[in-house]
Amino acid sequence: MSIETIHSVVTVVFYAISLTGVIVVAWGVTEAVYRFLALKLEGHLPHARIVAATARIRERLGSHLLLALDLFIGADIIKSVVTPGWENIAMLGAIVVIRITLSYFLEREMEHTHLSAQSGRLAADGTRADRGEPPAH
Numbered sequence: 001m002s003i004e005t006i007h008s009v010v011t012v013v014f015y016a017i018s019l020t021g022v023i024v025v026a027w028g029v030t031e032a033v034y035r036f037l038a039l040k041l042e043g044h045l046p047h048a049r050i051v052a053a054t055a056r057i058r059e060r061l062g063s064h065l066l067l068a069l070d071l072f073i074g075a076d077i078i079k080s081v082v083t084p085g086w087e088n089i090a091m092l093g094a095i096v097v098i099r100i101t102l103s104y105f106l107e108r109e110m111e112h113t114h115l116s117a118q119s120g121r122l123a124a125d126g127t128r129a130d131r132g133e134p135p136a137h
Contacts, residue, residue, distance in 0.1 A: 028064025
């Protein structure tokens with residue numbers, strides 16, 4: 001295989017992975033908006049149920065965003081194979097650090113939301129999840 005062929009293949013792989021990341025983000029946002037609108041259109045639900053359902057929507061959206069960030073990092077690493085050089089490596093390093101930082105804080109937020117839901121703050125039916133009692137006001 002020639003260098004140009006390898007360059008073309010790696011470029012196609014980069015764009016395919018990047019496109020996959022975009023699709024994952026779009027899918028997650030579309031799903032989140034759909035679920036949120038469906039929740040709002042259900043009518044007068046108990047506040048606790050809305051809070052719990054919204055937390056689940058955010059958790060699913062966060063999962064999509066984390067997956068997409070990982071795909072974008074992978075695509076950037078592959079792209080660096082095609083265009084090696086200190087400037088491109090420095091740019092890749094900066095992008096990876098920013099995306100990993102975003103992933104870290106997004107993951108922490110998701111864990112916090114998940115733990116809050118499991119800790120007994122609120123169950124989906126408005127009762128305390130740990131005791132089956134109505135929530136304290």
